Amino acid sequence: MGLIAFNCLNLPPTTHNKLSNYCIAGITPGTHEPSVTTINHVLSPIIDQLLTLNTGVNIHTHAYPNGQLVRVKLLGLVGDVVGTHKVAGYALHSATCFCSYCDCTIQQRSKLQIGRRREDKVVRAQAINYQKAKTITQQEALVKKFGVHWSELNHLEYWDTVDHVILGVMHNWLEGVLQHHWRYQWGFKGACHQSLTHVTQGDRIDEEESDYESEEEAEGWDDDYNLQLGTAASLFSEREQKDFNRLLAGVVLPAGINRLPLNLGDTRHGKLKAVQWKSLYIYIIPLIVPELLVLDVEDSKKTSTHAMIIENITRLCRCTQIVLANEHTKADCNEFRSMYNRYNDTSRLLFNDTRILPNHHYALHIPDQLCFWGPLMAISEFAGEWMNGLLQKVKTNHVYYSLKRLALFREGSYSPQYFFLILLYP
Numbered sequence: 233m234g235l236i237a238f239n240c241l242n243l244p245p246t247t248h249n250k251l252s253n254y255c256i257a258g259i260t261p262g263t264h265e266p267s268v269t270t271i272n273h274v275l276s277p278i279i280d281q282l283l284t285l286n287t288g289v290n291i292h293t294h295a296y297p298n299g300q301l302v303r304v305k306l307l308g309l310v311g312d313v314v315g316t317h318k319v320a321g322y323a324l325h326s327a328t329c330f331c332s333y334c335d336c337t338i339q340q341r342s343k344l345q346i347g348r349r350r351e352d353k354v355v356r357a358q359a360i361n362y363q364k365a366k367t368i369t370q371q372e373a374l375v376k377k378f379g380v381h382w383s384e385l386n387h388l389e390y391w392d393t394v395d396h397v398i399l400g401v402m403h404n405w406l407e408g409v410l411q412h413h414w415r416y417q418w419g420f421k422g423a424c425h426q427s428l429t430h431v432t433q434g435d436r437i438d439e440e441e442s443d444y445e446s447e448e449e450a451e452g453w454d455d456d457y458n459l460q461l462g463t464a465a466s467l468f469s470e471r472e473q474k475d476f477n478r479l480l481a482g483v484v485l486p487a488g489i490n491r492l493p494l495n496l497g498d499t500r501h502g503k504l505k506a507v508q509w510k511s512l513y514i515y516i517i518p519l520i521v522p523e524l525l526v527l528d529v530e531d532s533k534k535t536s537t538h539a540m541i542i543e544n545i546t547r548l549c550r551c552t553q554i555v556l557a558n559e560h561t562k563a564d565c566n567e568f569r570s571m572y573n574r575y576n577d578t579s580r581l582l583f584n585d586t587r588i589l590p591n592h593h594y595a596l597h598i599p600d601q602l603c604f605w606g607p608l609m610a611i612s613e614f615a616g617e618w619m620n621g622l623l624q625k626v627k628t629n630h631v632y633y634s635l636k637r638l639a640l641f642r643e644g645s646y647s648p649q650y651f652f653l654i655l656l657y658p
């Protein structure tokens with residue numbers, strides 16, 4: 233089940249994401265997610281209403297007995313990438329032209345570079361050509377070439393097909409980039425994976441250091457790794473994951489910060505929530521990683537693999553702080569760009585055959601998103617996902633009235649006055 237909902241950006245960021253300030257405009261039919269064709273049929277009546285609201289409606293109130301002209305415009309489209317691409321008229325991230333912001337192709341994705349920026353008028357022309365195509369074969373050829381299909385949103389002349397598609401940081405950054413690093417680069421994915429093999433002691437130390445190095449080895453940590461391994465290798469072995477969890481048990485977080493399970497890397501704790509990924513990279517990792525990897529502060533080598541691992545994760549944690557911050561400057565946007573590029577560079581050096589996913593490319597556009605929209609957490613998917621969860625828990629037994637009463641009134645989406653209107657006009 234998918235939810236189509238609106239909120240008012242004229243309200244302060246602290247209040248416009250409250251459930252009571254959302255308008256539920258529609259629910260996509262189940263049991264499978266809608267196709268491109270189906271989603272346009274679902275959107276059609278909503279777009280008709282938006283066209284009317286764009287010209288304005290006269291609303292009579294006590295303060296304005298003669299009426300006040302009110303106009304409504306659709307701005308940002310928020311959701312996961314699959315949803316926003318379908319609604320906005322872009323191909324999915326498995327397509328050749330997968331990005332809605334630039335013309336990067338799937339073959340160029342591994343370079344982690346932004347392509348030529350898409351332009352609204354060009355995308356609209358490509359969408360119209362798709363709509364005018366007479367056969368499915370012609371439409372498929374156009375999608376393969378340009379990565380664009382028709383969307384009902386193109387009826388809104390003020391709608392910008394590029395800038396008004398918001399990159400959802402919950403799915404892209406928290407559950408995308410951060411989760412991939414944790415599970416596949418570091419190996420915390422619920423199973424024992426091959427750890428990066430240690431370089432032999434005789435290859436890198438002299439005799440007077442042998443006692444100290446043997447003590448390091450007894451602790452299960454080494455100063456360098458043989459990193460030339462395939463994608464099946466991961467940074468932390470099972471023993472090292474246990475060391476991480478042992479240190480995690482000693483971390484005391486203030487009230488209000490989401491706790492993490494103490495058996496990270498074990499399938500029994502299930503999936504981490506987005507807010508838990510935030511806690512992990514903002515609070516936990518910066519505390520624990522130095523304890524694990526900095527064996528001797530005075531004797532630590534800047535060129536060692538440990539130092540590179542610390543630099544790599546430090547860049548990622550700093551990027552996370554910028555993405556989740558409540559305010560930004562242009563300097564922050566530039567810092568994110570620099571930090572993220574350096575994170576990718578060190579990842580290539582540390583992890584052989586690093587797999588570059590669409591989320592890694594989309595994250596390159598975060599600085600532009602920050603400059604255009606401001607703090608992305610204020611327009612993130614959290615509220616929509618919360619409403620999805622509420623609606624999915626409602627047991628209606630196919631009784632429509634129960635759905636309205638339970639999901640809308642009891643959960644606080646509408647006022648008691650609205651509930652009274654439902655009673656009068658069911």
